[in-house]
Amino acid sequence: MQASVHEAKTNLSRLLEAVERGERVIITRHGIPAAELIPARRTPVRLGSLKGVVAPPPEAFLAPLEEDELRAWEGSEEGEGPGT
Numbered sequence: 001m002q003a004s005v006h007e008a009k010t011n012l013s014r015l016l017e018a019v020e021r022g023e024r025v026i027i028t029r030h031g032i033p034a035a036e037l038i039p040a041r042r043t044p045v046r047l048g049s050l051k052g053v054v055a056p057p058p059e060a061f062l063a064p065l066e067e068d069e070l071r072a073w074e075g076s077e078e079g080e081g082p083g084t
């Protein structure tokens with residue numbers, strides 16, 4: 001199945017249904033194939049799959065703020081804190 005860019009924008013839901021049924025959909029621009037709609041890969045996300053890829057934050061990042069830092073963050077001190 002082929003569809004022009006205009007047809008694809010107008011009938012995207014219909015084209016997606018065709019792809020889900022296993023049809024091949026080519027999007028054309030001025031009659032020349034520009035893209036192909038294909039089904040998305042559905043890979044399950046496994047817990048722990050990023051182990052070793054993403055490092056945990058340093059301990060200092062998770063440490064509680066000092067009282068003066070907390071007041072500044074909450075905007076209790078003049079002209080300080082987020083959004084000022």
